Amino acid sequence: MQGAMPESVETRAKMLEQWTTFWRNRFAHEPRSLQAQRREAQDAFAQLGYPLSKNEDWKYTKVHLIAETSWKLAPLAPAPAEPNWPAIRVLLVNGRFVGRVVHSPWHDKISIWNWQDAFQEQLDLLEQHWNRMARWRQHPFAALNTACFQDAVIIRVFPNQEIEAPIHILIHHDANSAEPQACFPRILVCLESGSKATLVETYTGGGRHCFTCGVVELLLERGAHLDYYKVQQEHEQTVHIVQAYARLAAEAALRTHIVSLGGGLVRNECDVSLVGQHGNCTLNGLYLARGRQHVDNHTEIDHVAPACTSYELYKGILTDHAHGVFHGKIYVHPGAQKTDAKQTNQALLLSDEAEVDSKPQLEIYADDVRCTHGATVGQLDNQQLFYLRTRGISMEQARSLLIYAFAEDIISRIQVDPVRFQLEDILLAEEGLPLESDLRKVHLP
């Protein structure tokens, strides 16, 4: 357990007291089994405390400011405008499920519930899967979320069904109060055996005193396929700490794309457990950090079963005084022979003050495995710059194009067109480059 600073202990006690009151009033109608979990999570958080810098997992990411702030629960807020690209769309505003889901063409393939509907209609499902993947007993922020979440999105994709439209969860943090506010988005997705789906999470809103503390659980049963996208574009001073936990049964395949553009203090965690043979996960990540943004990508891949593959590629572009952190742990259990794991982490540093800390951590307890990792930190390539300039492109535009190209390596892997186009346009605009929208309309073989 972690020793905490006196003021944070006090703040924590106050905060817990406030939330306990909230819990008594609001969570009393939940089934007993789920209430018990909340209580346990409260105790876990009270014991664990905020992770301060002595904790190896939080060595490069300081959370003192979170510990010293007295957070209130974010109040109810109106729904933001929805984007117009077609999707099965769910809105989670300040941690509350807003409106209803309209997805009639798919109703025999997929079900989506809010928290109350889920525990009234699907208690079996919850008792089986809810909070099973999240490591809330060890992780203070997962404990905090489990103790405090007010609503949730629960999604179930039925066996052997393929959901063609992307499922879009729009997670909005509406900053309408002057006081520091926290919200606790919570998501559980169960892909039953042989099913296939695409999930897009977008994080928007936020502000100077906003803390988004989320937990996402992804369960992939045998042979299930999930493409998971997380696009974080919150206000640049928002605190964003979200853990995604995935568990893959045999022959399941997960591809994640975690893109961070906004936020002030950002921690994206992605924990994948490969518990069945021939599971396969690909984790792609991209972050852009400027000003004083701090972006920490923390991944952990647990190779429990044999013959699984994991492929990881994270890229970061940092400028000004931005700070990037990549922590990639790969744990190969004694029985996990024929594991094939590859981890790559690349950062582009565009200013002298920008900084990146990279920490690969391979723990291998099987002998017949292939595990590699590589990290590079660099600047733009002079040969490439010269080549572009000899074609009349200015130094400034050449630099922009190469920065764009570095990011495009990840963005081009995004298979949901509207999401990819939006990100490409954001990046081009950010770099002052002409948009690609008119070139996209041109039909080419």
Add this chain to the structure above:
Amino acid sequence: MEPMLEIRDLHVQVEGKEILKGVNLVLPVGQVHAIMGPNGSGKSTLAAVIAGREEYEVTRGDILYRGKSLLELEPEERAREGIFLAFQYPVEIPGVTNMYFLRAAVNAIRKHRGLPELDALDFLQLVREKLSLLHMDESLLKRSINEGFSGGEKKRNEILQMAVLEPCLCIMDETDSGLDIDALRVVADGVNSLRAPDRSILVITHYQRLLNYIIPDQVHVLLDGRIVRSGSRELALELESRGYGWLEQEVAASKL
């Protein structure tokens, strides 16, 4: 008429080592000249320094383009003024499509010339014409710049850029290297189609093979950082049959 390119007593150092030791050359408007020489004679350095490579330091002499010194201009300014270097080793840039790149280049040059920028359709029409000229497939436009291109595709892509950008002075740095005979012919046809009364071409090559297809008005031999002989096309044929050794000996003898 002022020559397209005039190089006067050009001395160039790379990392403190003198590579060019007093090059003199005049390339008139509308002509094609070839520069031949063995490996290490300074051919590629000459090409790069005309294009504005910053690592190459000009310690003496001057390069005049249409009568004006190039030395103070950035590479992009030289390109916009109409200078084009076809690279010996075209650079791969994953993540930027050929289409996006080519349009950015065309529009940078058009802007400099006071012309309106091209929209996607006008641009595509322009590129399509040039693609067919070089027997190139349109799908190439969607691919990243030179990424995964074969040697021949890379060289053709250089000529495509040249055709689209319509420069006044083309410098072709060993465009023939790594090409089989069919690819060589396509590239040469492309270059020949760009020959024009108001355009000059400097073909840099180790072998005379390319000069069977791109017939030069004049041939210069670069040896150890100096032009040691200039002559008609026959000079290239003589080098082909006799190699560079006899010239090296003659030059050495004349210094005694």
